[in-house]
Amino acid sequence: MRMGRRIATTLRRTVIHAGPTVLGIIVLDFLLLQLMPGDAADVIATEAGVATAETMAAIRERFGLDQPVLTQLMNFLGHLAQFDLGYSPRYNMPVLDMIMMRLPGTLLLMVTALSLALAMGVIVGSVMAAWAGRWPDRVLSVVVLLLYSMPGFWVGLMAVVLFSVKLGWLPSDGNMTIGAELTGFGLVADRLSHLVLPALALASFFVAVYARLTRASMLEVQRQDFMRTAHGKGLHPFFIQLRHALRNALIPVTTVAGMHLGNLLGGAVVVETLFGWPGMGRLALEAVLARDFSVLLGVLLLSSFLVILANVTIDLLHAWLDPRIGEAG
Amino acid sequence: MSTTFRTTRRAALAGLSALPWMGRDGFAAPKTGGTLTFVQNSEPQTLVALTTTATPVLTVSAKVTEGLLEYDYDVNPRPSLATEWTISPDGKTYTFKLRPGVKFHDGKPFTSADVAHSIQLLKTVHPRGRNTFANVAEVQTPDPLTAVLVLSKPAPYLIRALTAAEAPMVPRHVYEGTDPRANPNGNAPIGTGPYKFKEWVRGSHILYERNPDYWQAGLPRIDRFVFKILPDTGARSIAFENGSGDIGYRTPVALSDLERLKKLPHLVFETKGTSYSYNVQCLQFNLDSQFFKHLKVRQAVAHAIDRALLVKTVCYGYGTVCYSPVAPGLKAFHDPTPSPYKFDLKKAEALLDEAGFPRGANKIRFKVPLDYNPIGDESRRACEFFRAVLGRVGIAVDVRAQDISAFAKRIYTDREFDFTFNGHSNLFDPTVGVQRIYWSKNFKKGVPFSNGSNYNNPKVDALLEGAAVENDPVKRKAMFVEFQKIVGEELPDISLYSPLYLTIKNKRVHEDSLTADGVEANMAHVWLDT
Numbered sequence: 001m002r003m004g005r006r007i008a009t010t011l012r013r014t015v016i017h018a019g020p021t022v023l024g025i026i027v028l029d030f031l032l033l034q035l036m037p038g039d040a041a042d043v044i045a046t047e048a049g050v051a052t053a054e055t056m057a058a059i060r061e062r063f064g065l066d067q068p069v070l071t072q073l074m075n076f077l078g079h080l081a082q083f084d085l086g087y088s089p090r091y092n093m094p095v096l097d098m099i100m101m102r103l104p105g106t107l108l109l110m111v112t113a114l115s116l117a118l119a120m121g122v123i124v125g126s127v128m129a130a131w132a133g134r135w136p137d138r139v140l141s142v143v144v145l146l147l148y149s150m151p152g153f154w155v156g157l158m159a160v161v162l163f164s165v166k167l168g169w170l171p172s173d174g175n176m177t178i179g180a181e182l183t184g185f186g187l188v189a190d191r192l193s194h195l196v197l198p199a200l201a202l203a204s205f206f207v208a209v210y211a212r213l214t215r216a217s218m219l220e221v222q223r224q225d226f227m228r229t230a231h232g233k234g235l236h237p238f239f240i241q242l243r244h245a246l247r248n249a250l251i252p253v254t255t256v257a258g259m260h261l262g263n264l265l266g267g268a269v270v271v272e273t274l275f276g277w278p279g280m281g282r283l284a285l286e287a288v289l290a291r292d293f294s295v296l297l298g299v300l301l302l303s304s305f306l307v308i309l310a311n312v313t314i315d316l317l318h319a320w321l322d323p324r325i326g327e328a329g
Numbered sequence: 330m331s332t333t334f335r336t337t338r339r340a341a342l343a344g345l346s347a348l349p350w351m352g353r354d355g356f357a358a359p360k361t362g363g364t365l366t367f368v369q370n371s372e373p374q375t376l377v378a379l380t381t382t383a384t385p386v387l388t389v390s391a392k393v394t395e396g397l398l399e400y401d402y403d404v405n406p407r408p409s410l411a412t413e414w415t416i417s418p419d420g421k422t423y424t425f426k427l428r429p430g431v432k433f434h435d436g437k438p439f440t441s442a443d444v445a446h447s448i449q450l451l452k453t454v455h456p457r458g459r460n461t462f463a464n465v466a467e468v469q470t471p472d473p474l475t476a477v478l479v480l481s482k483p484a485p486y487l488i489r490a491l492t493a494a495e496a497p498m499v500p501r502h503v504y505e506g507t508d509p510r511a512n513p514n515g516n517a518p519i520g521t522g523p524y525k526f527k528e529w530v531r532g533s534h535i536l537y538e539r540n541p542d543y544w545q546a547g548l549p550r551i552d553r554f555v556f557k558i559l560p561d562t563g564a565r566s567i568a569f570e571n572g573s574g575d576i577g578y579r580t581p582v583a584l585s586d587l588e589r590l591k592k593l594p595h596l597v598f599e600t601k602g603t604s605y606s607y608n609v610q611c612l613q614f615n616l617d618s619q620f621f622k623h624l625k626v627r628q629a630v631a632h633a634i635d636r637a638l639l640v641k642t643v644c645y646g647y648g649t650v651c652y653s654p655v656a657p658g659l660k661a662f663h664d665p666t667p668s669p670y671k672f673d674l675k676k677a678e679a680l681l682d683e684a685g686f687p688r689g690a691n692k693i694r695f696k697v698p699l700d701y702n703p704i705g706d707e708s709r710r711a712c713e714f715f716r717a718v719l720g721r722v723g724i725a726v727d728v729r730a731q732d733i734s735a736f737a738k739r740i741y742t743d744r745e746f747d748f749t750f751n752g753h754s755n756l757f758d759p760t761v762g763v764q765r766i767y768w769s770k771n772f773k774k775g776v777p778f779s780n781g782s783n784y785n786n787p788k789v790d791a792l793l794e795g796a797a798v799e800n801d802p803v804k805r806k807a808m809f810v811e812f813q814k815i816v817g818e819e820l821p822d823i824s825l826y827s828p829l830y831l832t833i834k835n836k837r838v839h840e841d842s843l844t845a846d847g848v849e850a851n852m853a854h855v856w857l858d859t
Contacts, residue, residue, distance in 0.1 A: 036734070036735070037731070037734065037735040037738045037739065038732075038733075038734030038735050038736075038737055038738035038742075039734065039738075040734075042733070042734045042737035042738055042741075042742070042777065043733055043734045043737070044374070044381065044383070045456070045737065045776070045777040045778075046702075046704070046733045046734070046736070046737045046777045046778075047381070047383035047384070047385075047704075047733070048381050048382040048383050048456045048457075049382060049383075049384075049753075049754050049778060050382055050456045050457045050754075050765070050777075050778055051456055051776050051777050051778060051779070052456065052459045052460065052776065053773050053775070053776050054459060055454070055456050055459065056775060056776055058454070058510070062510060062511075089510070089511075090374050091374055091375075091516075091531075092374075092375060092510070092511055092512075092513070092515050092516055093516060098531060101530070101531045101532070102531065102532055105532075157563060160564075160567055161567075164567065164571055165567060165570055165571050168571065171573065172564065172567045172568065172571060172573060173557070173559055173564050173567070173568060173573065174533060174534070174557065175533060176533075178364075178366075178533070178534045178536060178555050178557065179364055179536060179553050179555060272532075273560050273561050273564075274561050274563070274564060275564065276533070276557065276558060276559045276560070276561070276564055277532075278530060278531065278532030278533035278558075279532065282532055282560065283531075283532065286371075286372065289732055289733070289734070290734075291734050
């Protein structure tokens with residue numbers, strides 16, 4: 001019962017905060033984008049390598065760029081109020097459709113990478129903490145340091161060179177074999193084989209972060225009174241580490257992981273480009289370069305929803321992990 | 330004995346390859362079936378090259394939407410959707426006989442009404458068509474298989490503008506009464522082409538399938554045509570290396586990767602099929618700049634640049650030195666006379682002194698920013714080259730980077746630049762590709778690839794305007810040669826080189842580049858070893 005109330009409180013608070021946050025993000029994004037030099041018509045004309053004044057004017061009219069900035073903002077917000085993200089004249093389709101084509105790919109990549117990073121990070125960190133100062137800790141420290149200092153795209157490139165060029169085990173690009181028309185197990189295996197390398201590339205840095213964080217938090221907990229009590233009760237050391245040390249150590253790890261979701265979206269741009277992965281990060285990058293602001297605002301809006309959603313999840317997780325959290329609210 | 334045998338066999342093979350049923354590249358008989366994977370640098374905005382001429386669109390368009398003509402490597406017209414054509418002696422009437430029995434993918438017949446509507450659309454919404462077809466007063470359709478273009482003035486370049494990607498023939502019944510820019514046909518096209526649209530997964534791929542009812546019997550040969558979108562150069566190299574990509578054009582990998590890739594036995598490097606459009610890279614001056622408004626300063630810059638070294642270092646040798654804005658590839662118009670300003674650093678120094686820019690503190694004459702067109706990965710390296718060589722004569726160059734939108738705004742709208750490393754596509758004719766850069770009436774603020782130098786010479790204007798309507802090829806060439814001589818002396822820009830583009834393909838791919846526009850054409854003949 002108390003658990004339910006805590007969760008309700010957390011949810012209510014988040015929803016109240018989310019509205020103004022999202023509106024602020026949208027307006028700020030919109031205004032910041034106005035500062036970028038050049039517009040969609042410049043890009044389209046430059047890509048075409050040729051233009052006339054008439055075609056430029058026609059493009060601007062189609063994009064609504066001939067309107068004053070404030071009118072453009074009001075139009076956008078007006079559409080948004082009707083749950084309409086607008087239309088991309090560049091690609092000649094609704095922004096929502098464009099995002100929905102990319103969202104599953106990005107979510108799959110991000111959730112896989114984050115889960116992978118959390119799972120591996122926590123395991124490695126626990127092992128390091130349990131053997132602190134002895135050789136497993138030393139060896140893993142070096143590995144973690146390497147992962148921490150190598151940029152994800154480089155890890156990805158090297159993995160591609162090894163696994164898809166030299167060994168030929170895994171595909172180097174895309175998210176599926178095009179035109180293969182697979183079903184059932186074949187389909188899943190195909191998707192998974194395409195997912196492995198990008199997910200690893202995206203996760204590598206975060207494995208290092210979570211491993212170090214887990215190690216530090218667990219070592220800090222080791223000296224607490226309740227740990228001594230647990231030892232005193234004669235519990236098995238494995239369960240002490242799992243139920244007492246790790247559970248406490250998870251609070252900082254999950255907090256940081258929640259914040260990393262935004263970073264992952266940023267990192268996804270690089271990894272998606274490298275692996276030709278049809279995701280939202282690339283869509284955002286392409287929208288920036290093309291000055292296709294309706295698409296970009298749509299992506300940013302959705303990303304802010306994702307981040308807020310992740311924060312809610314983390315809050316709820318904390319409420320479950322540590323009963324003291326959420327009571328004050 | 331064995332020598333005789335070999336010779337005989339070679340002669341026999343040579344004889345055999347001339348037989349029509351053999352593959353056109355003299356290989357064995359074509360095979361059918363399979364999936365061709367085209368490595369596509371970036372996502373096209375649309376699948377029909379009607380409202381844009383962006384490179385990513387050109388590759389995907391012609392497979393579905395065809396043109397009236399195709400062209401051999403020397404850009405001589407050959408039949409495609411039109412089987413015969415005549416041009417009246419005054420150059421003002423073009424009569425096209427259309428191929429009978431051609432059907433769009435939805436089963437409707439292709440007729441002269443579609444030609445008339447397409448030309449009309451090209452004239453209004455196509456970025457280049459506005460100029461190319463400007464003189465077309467009307468398109469008459471005396472019968473369903475005859476289309477007559479009536480021109481107000483001659484347009485000697487028009488007959489070379491009718492490829493599938495430059496002048497696509499779209500179905501009238503789909504476009505009539507709609508906004509062509511918003512027409513859904515751009516996202517799921519139907520045409521007369523050898524391949525039918527199947528799906529477009531944004532960010533991943535575009536899939537075309539064999540059109541079993543194609544008008545050319547026995548074609549196409551492959552079952553599926555996949556465009557795989559790979560925006561990363563490294564990823565594209567890997568795709569060619571591990572065989573997951575079959576073909577890509579305009580040198581789809583980093584030039585620095587070419588040497589490594591050339592060692593791989595399964596890759597072929599093709600230079601055919603690049604003669605429809607040549608680029609010329611240049612250093613373009615803003616003639617309103619406080620430095621470059623002086624002819625002597627421009628001449629000094631010209632004297633300071635060793636084009637051969639530039640091509641060797643920046644382009645890894647993949648380029649042809651060029652002194653003229655008309656590319657050497659456009660043999661009918663190119664003037665091969667070298668620049669009057671030879672590579673000579675002493676001369677450069679002397680000219681700068683004369684122009685009133687002596688070496689000052691730190692031996693620097695003046696500081697100037699250099700902007701570059703970010704399309705093409707050698708641009709940045711070229712600018713580093715200019716920074717080094719101009720530094721030697723006392724001009725301190727500060728290289729400024731920006732994305733294409735910012736670049737276009739800076740050069741053509743705000744005009745806040747001194748000089749820029751830029752490139753222009755010549756296309757199939759100087760009137761279409763070159764005139765726009767030097768014609769004073771095309772100094773238009775806000776229009777990319779207009780007269781960015783703000784060059785204004787009435788003599789040049791007269792030559793360009795004359796050549797645009799001159800029917801006599803000899804007189805026309807003379808006008809262009811004179812034009813090249815004048816701009817070569819006056820230097821609104823310094824033409825440097827024409828890039829050499831390679832098509833990279835897996836050796837299992839055959840008959841891919843049979844026309845001037847190579848893989849931008851419909852690729853109906855392409856086949857794969859299985």
